[in-house]
Amino acid sequence: MFKQASWDEPVVFNLGRKGRRGHLPPKTENEVTQTVDDISKLLPTNMRRKNPPMLPELSEVEAVRHFVRLSEMNYGVDSGLYPLGSCTMKYSPKINEQLAALPLLGTLNPYQEESTIQGILEILYKLERWLAEITGIHEVCLHPAAGAHGELLGALIMRAYYKQKGEGEKRTEIIVPDSAHGTNPASAAMAGFNVVVVPSDDEGCVSLGALKAAVSEKTAGLMLTNPNTLGLFEKNIDEIARTIHAAGGLLYYDGANLNPLLCKARPGDMGFDIVHVNIHKTFSTPHGGGGPGAGPVGVSKELTQFLPVPRVTFDGKNYHLNYDRPNSIGKIRGFYGNTAVLLRAYAYILSLGREGLAEVAEVSVLNANYLMKKLKGIKGLELPYNGARPRKHECVISAKPLKTETGVSALNIAKRLLDYGFHSPTIYFPLIVEEAMMIEPTETFEKEELDRFAETMKRICAEAYATPDTVLKAPHNTAIGRLDEVKASHPKTMTLSWRMHQKKIKQKP
């Protein structure tokens, strides 16, 4: 059985001792200090820092030990199956890490003269072309730092498009299905749109009737994830696209679930006008505990004029950064994107090639369906929506029967899975499934690991019937037991920094 390291590791402020140093910055040369005035003259008194920052004081080895111990109390894809649905937690090839860590990239400033950055511009330019080809769309912009950032850009492009058409005032609504990721409505709202939610039908797909009722002359667009968060391909995609386009709206593709379609089918061909791609999902770049990712956005020909500046262009000989784009929405961040992340994707595509990418898609679908088959027979679990239809990259299982019969919920199963050395699936999402467990195994786990996972799920459900307390009180084998998340967010006990912690200690009688 799994047993995670459980160090009693103090917060860094409680380590070290006054005067210890972990790193010495280069010293200023004597000639330099002799040439210029003393710092007390260079910096006016009223702008000088009075008290040094209360940072910890550790030696290098203490710092290393601290962070190594903490890393041992963490779990990544390299540790084992991490089947978070819609997150595509696949293995990140190590060569890509080595390439991204090269000083040849790290030392590049974004404002260098074009003649000194031809290599990196070539990489970005080619990656844009490849992503355009993969998504079947006209042009791609690599700037967005994450999927949600891409969604925001997409929604801003919609705004600019309608403004140019003189329909800016009229097109106020963006439609999202009730199975959509939370970022979709949040991004639409940030871009100033009202959000209209359409329900799913009995099959788990967008209800055509509801969609037709929701569409009007106010409709700016529909944000759609396909395959959706139930892992189902939106079979009526044709009719959906026709409906939106007939109303003068734009179709937005949330690329969180692009993995199963790689080199198998393309959103651009299905009529999507704007597409974002999650580089940190589909193209294997590591999630880093939450980021950095990258969320390039592709658009149809008509919309390219609105993309942020600068665009990377190629004149047949040299690469350039072109800022002369009068209709551009401007910028959504500094510089040109999360280049170190994008470079890894470039290497990933090269390693796999077109056939390899198609195989990625196929195996991810095969794995998801295999796991679904293994799980749906387990007592206490059920498969909502048409069980006969194949899923794509993920499946959603409901623990509702188990909850009713034993009191053990999806949350408890999730916690118990940790005890067996698996990360848990996404739970309670999509919102339309009660006690949902959204499972995406990805292509990078072999049959034996999937079998172990299915076996473990079976064992946990059996435990729920026999010894429910074991599951209800899980996890037992992780670095720490179940945390009080209510206390963490309660205004009275909320502690968001070491400073707040010190303040709270002092306040206590």
Next chain:
Amino acid sequence: MRELGIKNIDELYADVPEKYRLRKPLKLPEAMSEFEVKRHVESLLSKNRSCDGMPVFLGAGCWPHYVPAVVKEIVQRSELLTAYTPYQPEISQGMLQILFEYQSMICELANMEVSNCSMYDWASALGEAARMATRKTGRNEILIPKIIHPERAATLQAYTKPAGITINRITYDKESGQICLDDLKKKISHKTAAVYIENPSYFGFIESQVDEISNITHGHNSLLVAGVDPTSLGILKPPGDYGADIVIGEAQPLGNAMNFGGPLLGIMACKDDMNLIRQMPGRIIGLTTTQDGSRQGFCMTLQTREQHIRREKATSNICSNEALCAVASAVYMTLLGPEGFRELGETVMYRANYAMRRLSKLRGIRTPVFNSPHFKEFTVNFDKTGLSVKQVSEKLLQRNVHGGKDLSEEFPEFGQTALYCVTEIHSKEEISRLVEALSEILEER
């Protein structure tokens, strides 16, 4: 496949309409072996020239600083590198504690109480801070300085326009570049949600009237938002000392390589004011205990602000952030400590001022344009040399030195001016090479 009773994986794609099934191969490269990929990427990157092979005096929001070996080692720990957002805190204590420590150390540097665990970058943090301030105050105007990074201003524009927020600019003093207080007093009103200042400014000088600005701002019940370069905070007065309500900035220089401008690491911190905290975007990690109260632990907090719960009513759409960059910064801040930050700040300031002093002795060169104290960046004007910034930069490059950023298009009112950057990685010899190269260029004119 046997288990699923299928003969071909294609059967699993049966519900994708035939006309959308790709039957022809896409125009993508053929697969390469690992060695070929490595050789190919390295050869492309070798076409670039960078501060690895020549002195480069560029910063402008993405700065060259040394990344200690320990930082590189820790961020490659695969338990951290290959983890997702810590949705299951019990198995993710390592990442959670490090992010809590990052937040806490940012608070110490900025003298604030609360920090989130990262934004994409400084520019998008500014956009989010503006929206946060308007939600908190119910007002819809933001005042920003005229001297600001154009990309930051453009990002602010894109982020705020859909929310109906107006951005107005405060002029600067012609001699010092400092914010013109009279103009601020004239423009600030009951509509002003926030006044935004930067310290050091985009042009590298220190804005010294922070207390006055703070008083004027708070006198109108507006919020003060301060943008900082954290490498200055070992020696420069932290924004908490002058009453900033929200602090943003760029933490890339704290342990993250430039990487051609990304990933970066946006700072977002605020005062311990529940009304502000509730409006904060992004993930915030908190200290708590186990349910039985026996042990201290960490988890994500206040998630009801966030998109996965609140959907269209969330404070922001941000989901994936820059967590691993925050880990790098946490390690960096730990290694440096208070003394390291003081030394770093002093070294940078000494060297930048040394470079200014040497350059200003060259005929025809005026530096800095403003007579204010400068930290690590400074303006260099070439008007009297008869050369444009572009021409100077080309000639420098021929001598294997990369000059500063051309400001002549962004700020035509300053003529042929460039923004130069000097940090602790620029040795006296490198600065001398720049001075000698420029001197040669001016002589051959």
